[in-house]
Amino acid sequence: MSAVLEARGATRLLPGPQPALLVEEIDASFEAASFTAITGPSGSGKSSLLYLLGLLDSPTAGDVLLDGESTARLSNDTRARLRLEHFGFVFQFHFLLPELTALDNVMLPMRQLGRLAPASMRKRASDLLSSLAIAPEADKVPSALSGGERQRVAIARALANDPRVVLADEPTGALDSKNGAAVFAIFRRLADEGRTVIVVTHDEGLARAADRAIRLVDGRRAN
Amino acid sequence: MIPLPVSIALAHLRARKRQTAVSIGGVMLGVAIFIGIGGMMNGFHSYFLSQLVDTNPHIVISDEIRLAAAQPLATLFPDGALEVKRVLPRDPVRGISGASAILDALNAMEGVAAAPSLAGQIILRRAGRDYAISAVGVDPAREERVTDIVHDMIAGSFSTLAYEPNGLIVGQKLADKMGVGLGDSVVAVTTAGSQTALKIVGIFHTGIDSEDQSLGVVPLARQQAMQNRPRVVNEIHVRLADIKRSIPLAEAFERRWGFKAAPWEETYARVLDVFALQDKIIYLTTSSILVVAGFGIFNVISTIVLEKARDIAIMRSIGMPGSSVIAIFVIEGIIVGVVGMALGWLAGWALGSAIHLMPAPTGNAGDTLPVKLTPLLFSAAGAIALIAAIGAAFLPARKAARADPLDIIRGAA
Numbered sequence: 343m344s345a346v347l348e349a350r351g352a353t354r355l356l357p358g359p360q361p362a363l364l365v366e367e368i369d370a371s372f373e374a375a376s377f378t379a380i381t382g383p384s385g386s387g388k389s390s391l392l393y394l395l396g397l398l399d400s401p402t403a404g405d406v407l408l409d410g411e412s413t414a415r416l417s418n419d420t421r422a423r424l425r426l427e428h429f430g431f432v433f434q435f436h437f438l439l440p441e442l443t444a445l446d447n448v449m450l451p452m453r454q455l456g457r458l459a460p461a462s463m464r465k466r467a468s469d470l471l472s473s474l475a476i477a478p479e480a481d482k483v484p485s486a487l488s489g490g491e492r493q494r495v496a497i498a499r500a501l502a503n504d505p506r507v508v509l510a511d512e513p514t515g516a517l518d519s520k521n522g523a524a525v526f527a528i529f530r531r532l533a534d535e536g537r538t539v540i541v542v543t544h545d546e547g548l549a550r551a552a553d554r555a556i557r558l559v560d561g562r563r564a565n
Numbered sequence: 566m567i568p569l570p571v572s573i574a575l576a577h578l579r580a581r582k583r584q585t586a587v588s589i590g591g592v593m594l595g596v597a598i599f600i601g602i603g604g605m606m607n608g609f610h611s612y613f614l615s616q617l618v619d620t621n622p623h624i625v626i627s628d629e630i631r632l633a634a635a636q637p638l639a640t641l642f643p644d645g646a647l648e649v650k651r652v653l654p655r656d657p658v659r660g661i662s663g664a665s666a667i668l669d670a671l672n673a674m675e676g677v678a679a680a681p682s683l684a685g686q687i688i689l690r691r692a693g694r695d696y697a698i699s700a701v702g703v704d705p706a707r708e709e710r711v712t713d714i715v716h717d718m719i720a721g722s723f724s725t726l727a728y729e730p731n732g733l734i735v736g737q738k739l740a741d742k743m744g745v746g747l748g749d750s751v752v753a754v755t756t757a758g759s760q761t762a763l764k765i766v767g768i769f770h771t772g773i774d775s776e777d778q779s780l781g782v783v784p785l786a787r788q789q790a791m792q793n794r795p796r797v798v799n800e801i802h803v804r805l806a807d808i809k810r811s812i813p814l815a816e817a818f819e820r821r822w823g824f825k826a827a828p829w830e831e832t833y834a835r836v837l838d839v840f841a842l843q844d845k846i847i848y849l850t851t852s853s854i855l856v857v858a859g860f861g862i863f864n865v866i867s868t869i870v871l872e873k874a875r876d877i878a879i880m881r882s883i884g885m886p887g888s889s890v891i892a893i894f895v896i897e898g899i900i901v902g903v904v905g906m907a908l909g910w911l912a913g914w915a916l917g918s919a920i921h922l923m924p925a926p927t928g929n930a931g932d933t934l935p936v937k938l939t940p941l942l943f944s945a946a947g948a949i950a951l952i953a954a955i956g957a958a959f960l961p962a963r964k965a966a967r968a969d970p971l972d973i974i975r976g977a978a
Contacts, residue, residue, distance in 0.1 A: 389975070398882055399971055419886050426884025433974060437879040441576035451883050453569040460566040499883070511974075 344410065345371035346538045347507055351404030352394050354387075364390035365561045367404065372540060374506065377533035379549035380542045382558035388542040389511050391558065395540060396429050396509045397421045426455055430500030434512035436492040438484040444471065444495045445480040451502040470498040474528065490521035497528055508532055510541040514548060526551045570889055573880075574896040577869050588865045589905040591858035592950050596909020599851040599946040600938065601916030606847050607942065608921075608935030610840050617836065618829050619713040620771045622802035624815045625832065628661045629825040660797035667801060667822055676806035677814070680707035681798040683788045689735075689763075689781070690752040691743045698739065700753070700781045701800075702788020711804035714769055714782070721747050721767030726784050734767035736777035753783075757793040852949050859953030862901050866894050867961040877965050878973035887966035894965060898958020899951070906950045910943055 348371040356362040365387040372378055372395070380388045393399040394406055397413055405414045408424065416424070425431075430451075438447045448467040452458055458466065471477045474494040476487075484492055493513060500508055510529065514522030526541075526548050533539040533553070541552065549555045557564040567575075578585045638649045661667065664681055671679035683702040688695045705726040709715050715723040719737060726732045733751065735743075745751060745765050753761045763783065771777055789795050803818075803826075805811055811828035818826040830837060870877070877890055921936040 393971055393974075396882075398974075419888075422881070422884045422886045424884075425882065429884075431882055433879075437875060437974075439573070439576070439876050439879075441573075441580050446572075450569070450880070453566070454880075454883065454885050454889070463566075 344373070345407070346374050346409060347372040347395055347540075348407040348410075349391070349395060349401075349404065350407065352391070352401040352406055353403035354390050354394060354399060355402040363561050365394065365558070368394075368558075368563060370556055370563070372507070372538045374538055375533055375536045376554075377530060377539045377552045378541070379552035379555040380540065380558065381544065381546060381549045381555050382564070384544065386558040387561035388544075388558055390561070391556075392509055392511050392540065392542050396431060396507075397425055398431075426451060427503060428506050430503070430505035430508045432493070432496050432500045432508070432510040432513045434515040436484065436489075436496040438492060438495055438499070440484055443481050443483055444476065444487065444491075444498075447484070447495055448498045448502055450499060455503050467498070467502065470501055471495070474498050490517055490524065493517060493521070493525055494528070497525070501532070505537070507538045507540070510539075512542055512544070514543065514545065522548060570892040570896055573893050574900060577873065577893075578897055578900060581865065581869065584865045584868065585901065588858070588861045588901045589908065591861040592855070592902055592905025592954060593908040593912055595851070595855035595858040595953075596906055596946045596950050597912035597916050598854050599848075599949070600910070600913025600942055601920060602847055602851050603942045603946070604913070604917040604936045604938040605920050605934065606843060607937035607939060610843075611937050612935040613836070613840075614833075616772050617833055618808060620717060620773065620776070621829070621832070622711050623805045623808050623811050623829050624803035624818065624826055626661065626667070626801040626803065626818055626822070626824050626826045628659060628799045630823065660794065660799045661801060661824055663822075664798040664801060671801070671803060671818075676810070678707075678710040678804045680704055680711045680802045681785060682708070682800045682802055683785060683792060683794065683798055684800050685788065685792045685794075686756065687781070687791060688754045689739075689743065690754055691745060694743075695754075696739065696743060696779075698735075698779045698781045700783055700788060700791075702783050702785040702792075703802075704785050708782075708802065711802040714771070717769040717771045718767055719770045721765070723767055723769075723782075725766040726782065729764065729766050730784055730787055731761065731763050732766035732784060732787075733763035734769060734782040735765065736780055737768050737770040738774065738777040739779060739781070740765065740768045742778070753791060755791045755793075757791070759791055759793065761787070761791050763787075848945075855946075855949045855953045858905070858950070859957040861957075862898055862954050863957035863960065865901070866897055866958045869897065870894060870961040870965045874965075874968065874973050877968065878970035881970035882974065890966040891959070891962040894962030895955060895958045898954045898962075901958075902951045902954025905954070906947045909946065909950065913943070913946065914938060 349368045352368045353366050354364040356364055368391055380391060382388050394401055397406065400414070405412050407413065408428065413421065439450070445467050448470055449463050452463040452466065468477065468480060471480050474497060476491050476494050479487055479491055487495065508529070514525050517525060522545070529539050529541055530551055543549050636650060636652055638645065668679050668681055671677050681704055685700055686697060687700040688697050705724055709723060721734065723734065726734065740746065743751065747765055747768070749765045750762050751765065753763050789797060805814065808829065812830060815826040815828040880890065917936045917938045920934050923934045925932040925934045
């Protein structure tokens with residue numbers, strides 16, 4: 343099976359008076375319908391690798407390929423467009439817009455992409471919230487939701503444009519174990535539906551729910 | 566469904582109602598003051614000009630020439646090797662030659678009325694005191710068609726000059742100074758040495774000091790006799806139906822007859838220059854209020870950008886381009902600017918109306934401060950407000966768009 347996403351010698355050096363090497367020569371490929379956990383101790387470069395894979399950041403050496411195509415020379419706007427069309431992001435903190443309702447937050451990427459009619463956007467957002475069992479909270483603003491509900495709204499927003507790749511950075515970091523397990527179950531389901539799911543976690547127990555784990559130590563692959 | 570940047574901008578502003586209201590209030594205040602003060606200045610200028618222009622002829626053709634005639638030798642032999650300078654013509658008869666034909670030609674033109682006059686200095690003697698004034702001899706019937714002085718009469722009648730050969734009409738301040746009223750006599754002394762008894766048959770008040778204090782109007786024939794210039798006319802007063810044609814028509818008259826034809830814009834050039842300077846000062850001052858209002862908007866948008874750094878980062882991470890981020894905050898500036906402008910228009914109109922109700926120190930009971938609110942004034946105030954608002958919003962918006970979302974996301978994590 344060909345890789346949807348691939349890192350080839352991806353290196354990220356943070357410039358400055360004392361340059362810091364965030365990740366170094368990472369090689370990894372990610373197929374469709376796969377669930378990968380990136381693990382490792384704090385400061386090992388897990389999030390940095392995720393940002394490189396999600397085209398939020400650019401490697402200072404090496405490359406990240408999407409569908410076999412290099413992304414090294416793409417403009418910021420092109421990378422933003424690719425993120426909008428192909429990637430869904432979930433962060434440790436939900437990062438929902440506080441002024442918008444849960445439904446409006448989920449519709450945000452759809453409105454930015456602008457491919458669906460307003461009614462279709464609304465229906466898709468409602469369906470996503472239903473699939474994550476938070477439909478009754480659709481009209482609530484984030485401050486009226488629990489932590490677990492907010493993170494599920496964030497997952498629904500990540501799925502809004504039906505992305506092929508879902509990237510999550512410590513998505514259970516702010517949740518209790520019950521909600522954390524529920525969120526991981528959702529990611530498992532997304533992978534089973536055919537998406538490429540990559541999750542950064544320091545929780546080795548949850549990482550076992552993934553198909554495989556990439557362990558980083560000091561910015562390098564340890565396995 | 567409204568565009569995404571607009572709905573996010575509205576959400577931001579709704580969440581900061583008080584700050585937004587203060588910003589809108591600043592723009593409103595600036596626009597209102599710009600319109601109110603500008604309207605008052607416009608009104609004052611219009612009033613003053615109407616007093617000047619309506620009271621006086623729109624074009625004055627006089628027996629002056631703008632350039633001395635070319636030397637005879639230079640005219641005959643323009644390429645000649647010899648030059649003879651300072652050849653003086655014979656003393657010409659002063660006055661407008663062929664004035665009668667010129668008057669006929671002018672009065673035959675559409676929208677043009679012309680009247681002859683002879684201007685000259687005289688001294689009025691009354692109770693042992695002398696008062697130097699400019700006397701204008703006019704044909705009353707024709708003069709009434711070219712000036713508005715008939716409407717400025719506060720005592721007597723302008724038409725009395727037609728049947729009172731020694732009649733004199735003076736300004737109110739001059740009459741007060743001399744202590745004369747209707748029917749009183751004064752003695753007029755001219756530089757030619759003649760002395761003539763004149764009878765006050767009318768008093769006018771134009772509101773222009775120079776005219777009310779030192780202008781007298783007498784019948785044309787009397788003036789010609791006093792100045793010892795029989796049948797001479799040295800000014801032709803022209804009134805136009807459309808005063809905007811004054812400059813091209815004056816130029817045409819001057820080309821056609823060779824005499825200096827001064828449009829009202831030339832006659833009152835200094836006044837117009839002062840008005841232009843006043844306009845610049847007033848509009849710069851009032852515009853500065855809008856610039857200050859712009860700082861208010863800058864403050865609000867900058868605060869929102871700081872507060873919303875995390876939201877901006879997440880929007881950028883899901884694929885919103887920098888241009889859309891800029892659009893969000895510029896739209897916020899536009900919303901504040903447009904709402905402030907609209908409210909400012911209303912407040913400016915109310916301010917102008919209130920100023921118009923205040924009594925004017927013209928000396929005439931019932932006169933109120935002149936205010937002229939023009940569409941240009943509203944447009945200019947609105948345009949400056951919008952430019953200030955957009956400019957004030959753009960700077961923090963650009964900063965927001967340039968921020969690296971990863972810095973925020975890493976910081977939050």
